[in-house]
Amino acid sequence: MEPQPWPEPASEVVRAVRAVRAKNYGCGVPLPVAVRDRLGELFADAEFAEAFGASGPAGWSPGRLALITVFQMAENLTVKFPL
Structure with a gap:
């Protein structure tokens, strides 16, 4: 096995998460997004x-x-x- 760094999320996924969060102000981001943002890999x-x-x-x-x-x-x- 060759260790690989985790890829960055696709730009369309980033835009979709931001759009949903902007539309529903006050709602949190999905759990996987929050974990990645706070803890990275x-x-x-x-x-x-x-x-x-x-x-x-x-x-x-x-x-x-x-x-x-x-x-x-x-x-x-x-x-x-x-x-």
Whole structure:
């Protein structure tokens, strides 16, 4: 795995978030936007590098996948399987 820096958000996403916030003054930004603005690259890929082999197909960033899991739990979006 080659650690990669997190990309900057697309300009159209930045404009959309700003437009929604301007229209609904007083409403907060979405949780992922607030976390990125305050904490930046929370789970850097380099922190996970030792857990992955040097060969094989490139996968998704483990740091971003970890953060997605945190957001899913925070927003109660996890899948619950019946027992």
